[in-house]
Amino acid sequence: MVVSLWGIVMLALMGVFLQFNALTFAEDLPFDEEKLANVTERAEHIDEVYQSVSMNCYYAAGAYVVTFIASAVMWRINARSNYTTA
Numbered sequence: 389m390v391v392s393l394w395g396i397v398m399l400a401l402m403g404v405f406l407q408f409n410a411l412t413f414a415e416d417l418p419f420d421e422e423k424l425a426n427v428t429e430r431a432e433h434i435d436e437v438y439q440s441v442s443m444n445c446y447y448a449a450g451a452y453v454v455t456f457i458a459s460a461v462m463w464r465i466n467a468r469s470n471y472t473t474a
Contacts, residue, residue: 389463392456396449403445409438417441 406413418441423433 389456389459392452392459395452396456399445399449399452403442403449406438406442406445409435413438413441 402413417437419437420433423429
């Protein structure tokens with residue numbers, strides 16, 4: 389459950405930073421070199437890539453929310469069970 393919580397926090401923060409076009413992520417983004425070479429398309433392409441990766445981070449954070457809920461439910465079920473040894 390701890391890993392799920394960390395995944396939620398980390399990916400949500402990365403999504404926020406990517407929405408604001410944080411330069412820290414620039415080297416890791418999948419830019420198209422042809423569109424970067426074209427001066428008229430450069431700014432639009434950069435914004436599209438940042439927004440796309442930002443949404444992917446939000447989707448992944450949502451997947452971690454589902455994982456956290458499933459883990460919490462299973463932990464609760466196992467905590468209520470009475471295990472006895474034969």
